[in-house]
Amino acid sequence: MEKxxxxxxxxxxxxxxxxLKKMLAGLEMVERGIARDGYKVLDEGGREIGYVxxxxxxxxxxxxxxxxxxxxxxxAVGTTVKVEIRGxxxxxxxxxxxxxxxxKKT
Numbered sequence: 544m545e546k547x548x549x550x551x552x553x554x555x556x557x558x559x560x561x562x563l564k565k566m567l568a569g570l571e572m573v574e575r576g577i578a579r580d581g582y583k584v585l586d587e588g589g590r591e592i593g594y595v596x597x598x599x600x601x602x603x604x605x606x607x608x609x610x611x612x613x614x615x616x617x618x619a620v621g622t623t624v625k626v627e628i629r630g631x632x633x634x635x636x637x638x639x640x641x642x643x644x645x646x647k648k649t
Contacts, residue, residue: 565593565612569640576626576633578609581629584617584635592617595626601642608642609635 544553568576578598586592598609609626617624619641625632 568618572607
C-alpha cells in the first residue's frame with residue numbers, strides 16, 4: 544500500500560478491515576483417497592468449511608496432495624480436516640506449500 548496509485552487499491556483498502564475469509568492451504572491425504580477439484584472440505588465435526596481447488600497423486604512424494612480454500616483458523620499447518628470423497632469424510636492434514644522444494648546445488 545506504500546506504492547503510488549495502482550489498479551485494485553480501492554478494493555484492497557475496502558477488504559482490509561474485514562480480514563481474510565478464506566486462505567489457500569496445502570493438504571496431504573492421511574487416509575486413502577484423492578481429493579479432486581470441487582470436493583468439500585469439512586472440519587472435525589463434519590461441517591463444511593471450504594472446497595478443494597485441485598488435487599492429484601504426487602508420485603515423487605508418494606502421497607496424495609491437494610490445494611483447498613479454508614478459513615484462516617483451519618489453514619494452520621498441522622490442522623486435521625476431512626475431505627468429502629463420495630459422501631465419506633477422508634482425513635487430511637494441512638501442510639506447508641510448496642509441497643516440494645528442490646535442494647540447492649552446492
